[in-house]
Amino acid sequence: MDGVFITFEGIEGAGKTTQSRILCEALTAEGFPCLLTSEPGGTPLGNMIKNILTNTQYNDMTPLAELFLFSASRAQHVECIIRPSLEEGKIVICDRYSDASIAYQSFGRGLPLNLVYETNSTASWNVRPDITFFVDVEPAKGLSRVSNRLQELEIPADRIEKENLEFFERVREGYHYVSREEPIRVRILDGNLGVQELHKIVLDIIHKELIKRKFKKGLLFNP
Numbered sequence: 144m145d146g147v148f149i150t151f152e153g154i155e156g157a158g159k160t161t162q163s164r165i166l167c168e169a170l171t172a173e174g175f176p177c178l179l180t181s182e183p184g185g186t187p188l189g190n191m192i193k194n195i196l197t198n199t200q201y202n203d204m205t206p207l208a209e210l211f212l213f214s215a216s217r218a219q220h221v222e223c224i225i226r227p228s229l230e231e232g233k234i235v236i237c238d239r240y241s242d243a244s245i246a247y248q249s250f251g252r253g254l255p256l257n258l259v260y261e262t263n264s265t266a267s268w269n270v271r272p273d274i275t276f277f278v279d280v281e282p283a284k285g286l287s288r289v290s291n292r293l294q295e296l297e298i299p300a301d302r303i304e305k306e307n308l309e310f311f312e313r314v315r316e317g318y319h320y321v322s323r324e325e326p327i328r329v330r331i332l333d334g335n336l337g338v339q340e341l342h343k344i345v346l347d348i349i350h351k352e353l354i355k356r357k358f359k360k361g362l363l364f365n366p
C-alpha cells in the first residue's frame with residue numbers, strides 16, 4: 144500500500160484529538176492527501192457501536208463483549224475507510240486504533256494478551272500503523288483535562304471516562320508495554336508539553352518518514 148498510516152494513542156485527555164487534527168491540517172496545507180478519522184467510529188456503523196460502548200446504561204458490559212464491539216467497529220472501519228484510503232496513497236491519521244485494545248481490554252480489563260492480539264489481527268486484516276504516537280500523561284492530569292472539557296460542554300462523563308484512576312494507570316502501563324514491544328513504530332510523546340511544542344515534534348518525525356519513503360522509491364537522492 145502506498146499510503147502512510149499514522150495513529151495516535153493514549154489515555155483520556157492525553158491530547159490525541161488535538162494533535163491528530165493539527166497534524167492533518169499541517170499536512171493538508173503542505174499538499175498531502177490526508178484523511179483524519181477516529182475509533183471507535185469512523186463509519187456510520189462504527190458510530191452506532193460507539194454509542195453502545197459509551198452508554199452508561201451498559202455498566203454490566205463484559206470485557207469480552209467490549210473487545211468484540213471495538214473490534215466490530217474496527218473491522219468496518221478498516222475495510223470501508225482505512226485500507227481503501229491507504230491504497231489510494233493517502234496519509235491516514237487515526238485517533239486510537241488496535242493498541243487501544245491492548246491497553247484497555249487487556250491491561251485495563253484483564254483479558255489475556257494473546258486473545259487481544261489475535262482479535263486485533265483479525266479485526267484489522269493485519270493493517271498495521273506505520274507510526275504510532277503514544278501521547279503520555281499521568282491519569283490524574285488527563286482526567287482533569289477531560290472533566291474541564293465536560294464541564295465546559297455541560298455533558299456527563301461516558302461509560303469509559305467514569306472508570307477510576309487505577310484503571311487508567313493500568314491502561315497507561317499497557318501503552319508503555321506496547322511501546323517497549325515495538326519501539327520503532329511506537330513513539331512516546333510527553334503529553335505535558337504544550338500543544339505547539341508537541342506538534343513540532345510530531346511533524347518533524349512525519350517529515351523524516353515521508354523523506355525516507357521517497358528516498359526508498361528512488362525519488363530522492365539524499366534522504
Ligand SMILES: Nc1ncnc2c1ncn2[C@@H]1O[C@H](COP(=O)(O)OP(=O)(O)OP(=O)(O)O)[C@@H](O)[C@H]1O
Pocket residue numbers: 153154155156157158159160161162288289292334335336337338341
Ligand atoms: N498539550 C496540551 N497541553 C495542555 N492542554 C492540552 C494539550 N493537548 C490537549 N489539551 C487540552 O486537553 C483537553 C483534552 O485534549 P484532547 O481532546 O485532544 O484529548 P484526547 O486524548 O483526544 O482525549 P479523549 O481520550 O477524551 O478523546 C482539551 O481541552 C485540549 O484542549
Ligand SMILES: [Mg+2]
Pocket residue numbers: 159160161238
Ligand atoms: Mg479525543
